[in-house]
Amino acid sequence: MIRPILLAVLGSIWLPLAHCAPVEGPVKPTGDVPEAKGWGSEVIVDGLEHPWSIAWLPDGSALITERPGRLRILRDGVLVRKPVPGLPSVLSHGQGGLLDVAPHPDFERNRLVYFTFATGTPNANRTALARGRLEADRLRDVEVIFENADVKSGGQHFGSRLLWLPDKSLLMSIGDGGNPPVSFAGGNIRDQAQRLETHFGKILRLTENGRPHPDNPFVDRKGASPEIYSYGHRNIQGLALDPASGRVWAAEHGARGGDELNLIEPGKNYGWPEVTYSMEYRGGRVSEETSRPEMVDPLINWTPSKAPSGLAFYTGDRYPGWQGNLFSGALVFGEVRRIHLDGARVSDEEKLTIGNRVRDVRQGPDGYLYVLIDSGEGSLLRIEPR
Numbered sequence: 001m002i003r004p005i006l007l008a009v010l011g012s013i014w015l016p017l018a019h020c021a022p023v024e025g026p027v028k029p030t031g032d033v034p035e036a037k038g039w040g041s042e043v044i045v046d047g048l049e050h051p052w053s054i055a056w057l058p059d060g061s062a063l064i065t066e067r068p069g070r071l072r073i074l075r076d077g078v079l080v081r082k083p084v085p086g087l088p089s090v091l092s093h094g095q096g097g098l099l100d101v102a103p104h105p106d107f108e109r110n111r112l113v114y115f116t117f118a119t120g121t122p123n124a125n126r127t128a129l130a131r132g133r134l135e136a137d138r139l140r141d142v143e144v145i146f147e148n149a150d151v152k153s154g155g156q157h158f159g160s161r162l163l164w165l166p167d168k169s170l171l172m173s174i175g176d177g178g179n180p181p182v183s184f185a186g187g188n189i190r191d192q193a194q195r196l197e198t199h200f201g202k203i204l205r206l207t208e209n210g211r212p213h214p215d216n217p218f219v220d221r222k223g224a225s226p227e228i229y230s231y232g233h234r235n236i237q238g239l240a241l242d243p244a245s246g247r248v249w250a251a252e253h254g255a256r257g258g259d260e261l262n263l264i265e266p267g268k269n270y271g272w273p274e275v276t277y278s279m280e281y282r283g284g285r286v287s288e289e290t291s292r293p294e295m296v297d298p299l300i301n302w303t304p305s306k307a308p309s310g311l312a313f314y315t316g317d318r319y320p321g322w323q324g325n326l327f328s329g330a331l332v333f334g335e336v337r338r339i340h341l342d343g344a345r346v347s348d349e350e351k352l353t354i355g356n357r358v359r360d361v362r363q364g365p366d367g368y369l370y371v372l373i374d375s376g377e378g379s380l381l382r383i384e385p386r
Contacts, residue, residue, distance in 0.1 A: 026290055029303035036338050036350040041381045045079045048378035053100045056365050058108050067097035086139030091118040091125050094155015102162040116160040124151040127158045127174050145210025148199045152177040163239040169205050169213045173236035176201035193232050193272045196224035205229035217267030232270040238311030251311045251328045254278040257303035271295040299346045307331035310360030316367030319385045329358035
């Protein structure tokens with residue numbers, strides 16, 4: 001994530017582009033873009049403490065996670081006063097805490113809710129996945145079904161977005177573990193994103209029971225973690241599915257510049273930290289290379305960093321002309337990016353200026369887009385067509 005004080009400096013280094021036509025080879029940076037027209041916003045609920053994720057249930061209510069370790073229920077537009085009991089112990093430290101939430105595709109039958117969280121201590125922690133049954137506004141039979149095989153230190157880069165695929169397998173992102181000087185196995189921990197022996201810097205594909213999916217690309221490779229679906233990621237905090245095509249999209253944090261939008265394919269290497277547009281926080285490039293033939297180029301290179309958060313693929317009909325677009329939150333810019341797609345290609349970008357840190361963007365069952373504001377006095381907004 002980029003510090004706000006760096007925006008002016010970076011903006012003078014890279015010229016902002018209003019359009020994002022796909023380019024072979026180096027991916028031109030996208031800075032500021034035009035404002036989208038025909039929308040406004042309405043506060044649905046406030047009084048949330050650093051909300052991280054929202055997910056709807058079949059009855060129209062919603063679950064909202066608060067990073068300090070609370071799961072809340074939104075019912076009939078009102079936030080239930082008492083948090084949902086039954087959660088395991090959550091480490092609220094730095095970027096860690098209670099993170100994503102995703103009801104099982106068969107929730108009406110099994111009542112299962114899946115969620116990710118940080119566990120451990122500030123000096124030895126990891127990203128974990130648990131599930132429990134939501135009954136009478138309480139989680140029961142909670143069990144941890146997967147956790148990063150290795151611990152790390154500090155409070156950075158937990159990743160932690162969840163995405164159910166049509167075959168009821170579950171994608172889970174795990175961050176690279178942090179910036180230098182955070183170390184692992186005698187080197188920078190971020191180097192683990194290129195190593196198939198660990199879960200750092202990866203997207204994992206799991207069964208509903210938290211096991212490696214049997215069709216994963218590295219299940220038969222000796223020494224590789226069988227859960228790995230794709231690798232070479234820094235810190236993915238946005239995952240979205242195009243239900244018609246089956247394409248999986250990911251929004252990923254760079255360091256100073258180099259945030260990415262990627263089209264995820266199994267077994268592919270997305271480059272971090274060997275291939276990147278990012279700059280070190282202390283100066284200099286992370287890598288002198290921005291592309292290699294055996295690695296996947298991003299479709300968007302957000303420089304300066306917008307600090308991408310939640311990602312939604314819009315399928316509703318509430319906003320004329322928005323169907324089939326991606327909507328990506330921006331923590332630093334305080335906005336939502338509307339990303340125009342032409343199949344698997346990006347054709348343009350616009351912004352919806354929110355004015356606060358956007359942590360999540362989701363489509364509700366009513367066809368509206370909803371936005372979570374990450375703050376100690378956080379809120380849930382609804383995007384209204386105007």
